[in-house]
Amino acid sequence: MGGIKKNLIYNVTYQILIIILPFITAPYISRVLGAHDIGVYSYTQAFANYFYLFAMLGVMNYGNRTIAAVRDNSDVLKKIFWEIFTFQFFIGILVSVAYVFYCIYCVKEDRLIYYMQFFYVISGVFDINWLCFGLEKFKFTTIRSVLVRLGMVFAIFLFVRERSDLAVYTGILSVGNLIAAFAVWPFVLKRIGFKMPTLEGILKHLKPNLILFFPVIAVSIYHLMARLMLGGLSTEEEVGFYTYAERITQIPNTLILALNSVVMPRMANLYAKNDRYTTRNLMDKVMLFAMFMSALMAFGLAGVAPIFAPWFYGAEFTRCGLFIVLLCPIIIFKGWAGVLRTQYIIPKGRDKVYIISLTTGAIVSLLLNFLLIPKYSGTGAVMGTLGAELSVCLVQFALIRREIPFAIYLKDGLVFCCFGVVMYIVISYMGNLDISSFFLMLLQIAIGTLIFGVPAGLYCMKIKGFNLKMLKNIF
Structure with a gap:
């Protein structure tokens, strides 16, 4: 367990850094570029992200597990790594060339911004984080990410000064991702070495990659399609509001995602050794952690969001507060479903369950977005995202309910949500206090954490049988 603790610290840092760059720079960028240009960037980045996903296919999950x-x-x-990477390389090159042709012949507006996104697309050709995660080398990944992303932050504050600098901003983020991908390679060449792959060895990874690619596309449909449909059916400003609201709600899931990513390769290794006792014990602890944290952060963020959005992003982004409140339930849905996916479904090789659940989410997302966005704009996109995440969570639980202690997990989750509702009511009422926004939010966070933490902690100790030492290990 010591290795998991260290890797958790490193991966929490890594996952935070993935989102901390736009979070740190957001107050500055939102005021310099404005809602319209932020919407343009978000729309083009969502489009380029589809090409990036095709460049990597299902390698991130398949490579990690393998x-x-x-x-x-x-x-x-050594043999397996070079087979998988060679497969990734050739697919990625083809996809990158297709992106360039699309930009030349199909893009009519904001063409320069699309060109700048090319560096993000081609970074998928060289992205081998899946190797580091599979080897549990989280320390190296974290250090590399810290250095690269700090450089990106400095570059943004140094070179993005006015509204005409949207292309500069896009280029900094895109090139930064490419540099981060290249930074792993010296470690790989030293640690793994080179072995010439065979055509037969490369092709054997085609089918499992395609199987895991389908859920990746399904996830992207209800994560990215909302932005694309919102840009096509509404305004760039609404895309900007929705993007910034979604970005905030992603941050609470970072802790849960980090723990899931750290434990997943360990679980895959334990399943391969048929160690049922350890896998069940580990999964129960991770699920309790996810339910506790997701309820705390979802209801807490919803309570402070109306004050936080205009204070953090500026008065132009007041509408973000509403979007954040409405999106907060996805923290719970994603937290619960994420544990099932990473601790059981993927390590156990239950790819069919994974595909069915995410396909359901993609269909729900497309239908709701198509029906609601034309009439309700950004609010419709929020409803589509909520419906998609809820359906994924429900389908995953339904398909494996007989293989896990479903009733116990559901009871624990509902108990934590009840504590969360009480916290939300109290801190929402506190929003009427006539003090500065910053100190009001600090007071809300302190009071809310106390209101939730005391009964939730007592529940864990008295009902779940955890002592203080075990609780410390979980947190």
Whole structure:
């Protein structure tokens, strides 16, 4: 468990850094570029992200799982890595060329911004974080990410000064992702070495990659399609409001995602060894952590959002507060479904369950967005996202309910949500206090954490049987 604790610290840092760059720079960028240009960037980035996903296919999950299973055999590890990467490389090059042709012949407006996004697309050709995760080398990944993303932050504050600098801003973020991908390679060449892959070895990874690629596309439909449909059916400003609201609600899931990512390769290795007791014990702890944290952060963020949005982003983004409140339930849905996916479904090789659940989410997202966005704009996109995340969570639980202690998980989750509702009511009422926004939010956070933490902690100790030492290990 010591290795998991260290990796959790590193991966929490890594996952935070993935979103901390736009979060740190958001107050500055929102005021310099404005809602319209932020919407343009978000729309083009969502479009480029589809090409990035095709460049990587299902390698992120498949590579992580495969490397974790063979990491104890250096010869097999070397062989498998170069087979998977070669497959990724050739697919990525084809997709990158297709993106360039699309920009040349199909893009009519904001063409320069689309060109700047090319560096993001091609970074998918060289992105091998899946290898580091499979080897549980989170320390290296974190250090690399810290250095690259700090450089991106400095560049943004140095070079993005006025509304005409949207292309500069886009270029900094896109090139930064490409540099981050290249930064891993010296470690790989030293740690893994090179082995010429065979055509047969490369092609054997085609089918499992395509199987895991389908859920990746399904996820992207209800994560990215909302932005694309919102840009096509509404205004760039609404895209900007929705994007910034969604970005805020992603931050609470970072802790849960970090723990899931750290434990997933360990779980895959334990499943390969058929260690049922350890896997069940570990999954129960991760699920309790996810339910506790997701309820705390979802209801807490919803309570402070109306004050936070205009204070953080500026008065132009007041509408973000409404979007954040409405999006907060996805923190719970994603937290619960994420544990099932990363601790059981993917390590156990239950790809069919994964595909069915995410396909359901994609269909729900498309239908709701198509019906609601034309009439309700950004609010419609929020409803589509909520429906998609809820359906994914429900389908995953339904399909494996007989294989897990479903009733226990549901009871624990509902108890934490009840504590969260009480916290939300209190801190929402506190929003009427006539003090500065900053100090009001600090007071809301302190009071809210106390209101939720005391009964939730007592529940864990008295009902779940956890003592203080075990609680410390979980948190």
